[in-house]
Amino acid sequence: MVLLGLLGPSAVEPDFGPTATLPPWFVAGHPSDLLVWAAVAVVLLLGTAAVAAGLAALRRGWAPRPGRLLLAGAAAVGGLLCVPPLGTTDPLNYAAYGRAAALGLNPYVQTPADLAQHGDPIGRLALAEPWLHTPSVYGPVATATQWFASLLGGTSMLRTVWVLSVLSGAAFLATGALLLRLAGPDPARRVRSQLLWTLNPVLLWNLVAGPHVDTIGAFLLVAAFWAVRRSGLGAGLAVAAATAVKLTMGIFALPFAWGLRHHRRRLAAAVAAGAVSLALGYGLTPKAIGNARDVSSGAAADGTAWQLLERTLLVPVLGTSGAQSAMTVLQLLAVALLAVLLLAALPVPEEQDLPRLIARPALAVVLAYLLGTAYVRPWYDAIAWVLVALLARSWADWVLIAHTTLLTLVYDPGLAHLLHPAWLYSLVLQIAYRLVPWSQLLLLLAVVATCLWRIRADRIGRRVRRSGPPMQPGGVGGGS
Structure with a gap:
């Protein structure tokens, strides 16, 4: 990942302007699209294999010191902060929204294109699709971090996105540290928390190399636990x-x-504090809600099973507007059904520990949302990774590993860029529009089948326990 960042602007790294004495550093390496695509694919495949191997080794008795794993994660984050963001153009948009706020404009009305039309130096570099003509869809806390980064970065896009990267990296490491505290004294659970979060290469790619606001949201949720x-x-x-x-x-x-x-x-205090805070926050930024609704109600995201349904059935039969209405209804039904199945099928924590008792239904709801909604990105999975790191090992680990890796593969290399040679561009389209959507559909069916199987097995187990132990030979009615 660091080597990719050092190679400079490419199909995986946006142009953030000229480098400076302080980080992030890069050279004008002009790597080929093929090299970049292959390198990102290797990062994802080896990263996924590393997580799977770590979990398998932990099950066989591997017992590293969890504190050392946290330090290793800190070293990885430090390395990634030495190079510009990778795999996404979102930091360009964050910088544009922060710049608008710093100039006294409304980022929920102004778009990056508006800044560019006024000749702003940040706006001129924020010309990245697909968010070029979209105002901010983020909440007031995210906007505050973007405003803060803009204050420190000024007219330098590179400095602004570096501040955003530092904030994201700090939130990532703080999340790992809190997960380690929440894991309690059990050594295996402490190691597991670091393998699934701090030393997870796929998460490092999506949340640190690509500093999305979801990283800060995940930290705040762990703080809530x-x-x-x-x-x-x-x-x-x-x-x-x-x-x-x-x-x-x-x-x-x-x-x-x-x-x-x-x-x-505690419930009354939580409800009161949350309601008042949200009323104040979104009361100051009411357009954030409408902007977020408009974006999420659009077409299905690349790499989801919904994309197949929308493209092959709903649009040809119902037309574009009818397909969107049908998609809304179907998504609600799918998420509700999946949530019910997952609530019944996920293992119940053995300990009566409040964070874990909350994490189980939370994982059911979040997995249902991630698997059942049409608009999802790989970095949205961050909140689910927090939950599996809180809980004991289960089949949900493998579901999440597959889901995040498949979605991330769609964004290889990550920029809206016409790749060369032509066969590589065709391959990327086949992966995004055929291979990954069909794989996601199979994953969804596998989750439903697993839930039904586990529910049935639990019912049979309860019947056996209610019927009591079998009659022994020689007992009442058991023979001579």
Whole structure:
């Protein structure tokens, strides 16, 4: 990843302007599209294999020191902060929104294209599709971080995105440290928390090399899990802050409320703190809600099974507008059905620990959302990785590994760029529009089948336990 960043602007690295004495550093290497695509594919495949190998070794008794894994993750983050962001143009948009806020403009109305038309130096470099003509869809906390980065970065795009990268890297490491604290004294669980988060190469790629706002949201959610043992007020504020990063993170309000149902005072404090905070935050930025709704109600994202359904059936039969209405209804039904199945099929934690009791229904709801919605990106999976790191090992680990890797493969190399040679561009299109969507459909069917099988096995187990042990020979009615 670091070597890719050092090679300078390419199909995986946007142009952030000239380098300077301080990081991030790069050279004008002009790597070929083929080299870049192959390197990103190797990163993803080896990264996925590393996570799988680590989990398998842990199950066989591997016992490294978890503190050393956290330090190794810190070294990886430090290395990635020495090079510009990779695999996404989102930091360009973040910088444009922050620049608009710093200039006293409204980032929920102004677009990166508007800044460019006024000759702003940040706007001229933020000309990246597909968000060029889209105002901010992020909450007030995300906008505050972008404003802060713009204040420090000024008219330098490179400096602005580097500040955003530092904030994202710090949030990533803080999340790993909190997960280590939440893991408790069990050595295997402590190691697991670091393998699934801090030393997960696929997450390092999506959340640090590509510094998305989801990293800050994930940190705030882990802070909510840490606070819920002590304070409903703290948990409510943390969930509200995460929701003020991205509106979709408000989905966590449901499992937190359910987990606190027997702790009425803490629940009341959490609800009051969260409601007041969100009312204040989104009251100041009301257009954020409408902007987020408009983006999520569009066409299905690349690499999802919904893309197949939309392209091959709904649009030909119902037309574009009819297909969008049908997609909305079908997504709601799919997410609801998946949530019910996952709630019944995911393993119940053995310990009566409040964060883990909340994490199980949260994982069911989040996985249902990620698998059942049409608009999803690989970095959206960050919140699900937090949850599996909190819980004991289960089949959900492998579902998430497959889901994140497949979605990330769609964004190899990551920029809206016409690749050369032509056969490489054709290959990338086949992966995005055929291989990954069909693989996601198979994954979805496998999840449904696994849920039904586990539900059936649990029912049979309960019947056996209710019927009691079998009659022994020689007992009542058992013979002579």
